[in-house]
Amino acid sequence: xxxxxxxxxxxxxxxxxxxxxxxxxxxxxxxxxxxxxxxxxxxxxxxxxxxxxxxxxxxxxxxxxxxxxxxxxxxxxxxxxxxxxxxxxxxxxxxxxxxxxxxxxxxxxxxxxxxxxxxxxxxxxxxxxxxxxxxxxxxxxxxxxxxxxxxxxxxxxxxxxxxxxxxxxxxxxxxxxxxxxxxxxxxxxxxxxxxxxxxxxxxxxxxxxxxxxxxxxxxxxxxxxxxxxxxxxxxxxxxxxxxxxxxxxxxxxxxxxxxxxxxxxxxxxxxxxxxxxxxxxxxxxxxxxxxxxxxxxxxxxxxxxxxxxxxxxxxxxxxxxxxxxxxxxxxxxxxxxxxxxxxxxxxxxxxxxxxxxxxxxxxxxxxxxxxxxxxxxxxxxxxxxxxxxxxxxxxxxxxxxxxxxxxxxxxxxxxxxxxxxxxxxxxxxxxxxxxxxxxxxxxxxxxxxxxxxxxxxxxxxxxxxxxxxxxxxxx
Numbered sequence: 001x002x003x004x005x006x007x008x009x010x011x012x013x014x015x016x017x018x019x020x021x022x023x024x025x026x027x028x029x030x031x032x033x034x035x036x037x038x039x040x041x042x043x044x045x046x047x048x049x050x051x052x053x054x055x056x057x058x059x060x061x062x063x064x065x066x067x068x069x070x071x072x073x074x075x076x077x078x079x080x081x082x083x084x085x086x087x088x089x090x091x092x093x094x095x096x097x098x099x100x101x102x103x104x105x106x107x108x109x110x111x112x113x114x115x116x117x118x119x120x121x122x123x124x125x126x127x128x129x130x131x132x133x134x135x136x137x138x139x140x141x142x143x144x145x146x147x148x149x150x151x152x153x154x155x156x157x158x159x160x161x162x163x164x165x166x167x168x169x170x171x172x173x174x175x176x177x178x179x180x181x182x183x184x185x186x187x188x189x190x191x192x193x194x195x196x197x198x199x200x201x202x203x204x205x206x207x208x209x210x211x212x213x214x215x216x217x218x219x220x221x222x223x224x225x226x227x228x229x230x231x232x233x234x235x236x237x238x239x240x241x242x243x244x245x246x247x248x249x250x251x252x253x254x255x256x257x258x259x260x261x262x263x264x265x266x267x268x269x270x271x272x273x274x275x276x277x278x279x280x281x282x283x284x285x286x287x288x289x290x291x292x293x294x295x296x297x298x299x300x301x302x303x304x305x306x307x308x309x310x311x312x313x314x315x316x317x318x319x320x321x322x323x324x325x326x327x328x329x330x331x332x333x334x335x336x337x338x339x340x341x342x343x344x345x346x347x348x349x350x351x352x353x354x355x356x357x358x359x360x361x362x363x364x365x366x367x368x369x370x371x372x373x374x375x376x377x378x379x380x381x382x383x384x385x386x387x388x389x390x391x392x393x394x395x396x397x398x399x400x401x402x403x404x405x406x407x408x409x410x411x412x413x414x415x416x417x418x419x420x421x422x423x424x425x426x427x428x429x430x431x432x433x434x435x436x437x438x439x440x441x442x443x444x445x446x447x448x449x450x451x452x453x454x455x456x457x458x459x460x461x462x463x464x465x466x467x468x469x470x471x472x473x474x475x
Contacts, residue, residue: 010181010291013138013146014057017286017298018050019065019189019248020269022100024078026070027273030356035385039356042306046271047085049303050285054091057287057301060138060146061091065248065267066098066155066189072108074101079108080117087122092138094126096154098189098248099230103129104156128152128187131167135179149176151242153188159229164188165237173241183243183290190230190249192256192264234264243290252280253300263296270303275310275358275388305349306385308356313337315363315373315393331365331373338380356386364396367445395438397422397445405444418444 023043030036054062068082086093097103108114109127118125128134134150151171153164165188176184234245234256245264247256251274255262267286276282283304289297316329338359342352357380365373373393381387397405405418421444425437 010183010294011146012289012291012294013148013183014059014287014289015148015185016050016054016057016059016062017065017244017246017265017267017288018062018270019246019267020067020098020251020273021047021064021082021271022067022070022269022273023082024070024074025273029388030386039306039385043271043273044081044085046303046305047082048088049305050270051089053285053287053301053303054089058141059091059287060141061136061148062089062093063150063185063187063246064093064095065187065246066096067100067248068095068098069101069108072101072158074108076113079114080121083117083121083125086125089124092124092126092136093122094128094136094150094152094187096128096152096187096189096248097156099155099158099160102155102158103127129154129156131164133171133176135176135182147179147182149179149182149184151184151186153186153232155189155230160190161229163231163233163236164190165232168237168242171238171241173238181292183292184241185290186237186242186245188232188245188247190232190247192232192234192247239263243292243294244288244296246286246288250280252276252282253284253286254279254281255298262298265298268300272304272306272308275308275356306354306356307342307345308358309341310358311337311341312360313362315361315365315369317363317365317369317396317398329363331369331376334359334361334373335376335380338384342384352380352383353385355384356388357384358388358390360390360392362392364394366398367395367401367442368398370395370442371446371449394435395442397425397441401445405441405448408448411448414444414448 021043025040025043027036027039030039050062053059069078074082097107097109101108103109107129109129128150129152131153134152135147136150137147151168153168155164165186168186173184176182230249232247237245239245243263245256247264247266250256250266251269251272252266253268254266256264256266265286265288268280268282268284270283270285272282281300284300284302287299287301313334314329315331315333338352338357341357342355344351370393377387377389377391402418402422406415406422408415408418418441421437421441425441
């Protein structure tokens with residue numbers, strides 16, 4: 001962005017605010033090693049897409065507000081891949097440790113391998129590991145050069161009991177007079193006090209009605225079990241003395257204060273790493289233009305490529321007809337919904353092979369419809385990067401199917417068992433017991449078929465959520 005200010009006006013600087021890259025995240029819920037590798041590699045590739053934003057918006061530098069890595073012990077291969085991609089950005093990059101990759105003595109940031117690779121691959125990368133002001137002289141881009149004051153608030157342990165930004169309250173900002181009109185940028189990682197005090201489900205960090213439950217309302221780390229840690233009291237910052245507060249931890253792009261003219265923003269993660277929560281806008285970076293004493297201009301730019309989709313699909317079968325012929329929204333309906341949901345959003349973007357999908361499946365199918373449904377599910381398990389299936393579909397045998405199972409003169413054992421199962425189904429009872437009966441009918445129906453193996457067992461609602469791609473890991 002070109003500086004069009006008058007000579008006496010504060011000079012504008014544009015930079016990229018990002019956070020929560022979480023490079024090296026294991027994605028244990030994806031059991032196929034090739035698919036898991038693709039999702040992990042995409043977190044490296046998004047750094048290169050951030051580079052495109054840097055060039056398109058003529059950004060002077062990049063800020064990473066914590067959790068560059070997913071853990072405090074990333075592999076050497078991940079360290080090298082990350083620093084190689086960062087080095088390609090072509091501008092200075094300033095990062096603070098977050099709760100996943102916290103700083104402190106003997107942290108990864110001080111390891112000899114990391115420092116060697118940084119010096120060789122990304123000399124423009126600076127880790128701001130102490131809570132002290134840093135005046136940065138930016139490279140001359142033909143405008144005489146500029147500087148910026150960074151106020152980093154790194155996490156020095158995974159769970160900080162005290163507000164990591166508290167030290168800024170006692171700063172003497174007169175010390176920065178020599179920096180002229182350099183904008184002042186706070187960089188911090190954690191949940192804001194407005195999150196934990198008043199944010200309801202689906203509300204942004206600015207709070208709102210409908211408080212849920214205490215301090216973990218707006219902690220965005222699924223595995224962060226500590227309550228009341230890493231809490232940032234935004235309202236106690238000397239906000240008039242700073243020009244922008246770059247936050248990490250919340251994985252969606254949003255203002256952490258009043259949306260109109262707010263100086264405090266979460267950039268969100270640049271590449272989705274989980275099924276989004278209500279109200280989130282993940283998969284973006286923030287493009288920020290600041291000038292000393294001026295309201296910042298903040299815009300989100302999409303950088304995410306893979307899509308994490310949450311769907312609800314209800315099937316409905318008319319049970320009076322044979323097979324699935326009477327289905328009004330039979331198994332093929334699930335196939336249609338998934339086809340539509342996973343179409344490429346624009347030319348050059350991935351389709352189903354770039355999607356991770358969570359489906360809550362309800363309704364009823366006939367016995368033959370269950371066989372068809374299992375085949376649809378099997379196909380989408382193979383196509384998608386991940387399919388999480390909450391399968392609550394119940395079997396409702398058609399009249400023809402019941403007759404076919406119970407009237408089998410050449411198969412008296414199956415006929416006798418089927419008659420008993422149908423009798424129990426008609427008698428009613430506990431939901432769990434009825435699901436067992438339906439499961440048994442499903443297996444019995446499979447035994448009568450000659451066109452393939454016995455269908456896979458049906459998950460009952462009592463068995464809870466299952467991941468068709470494997471595992472129970474949430475991300």
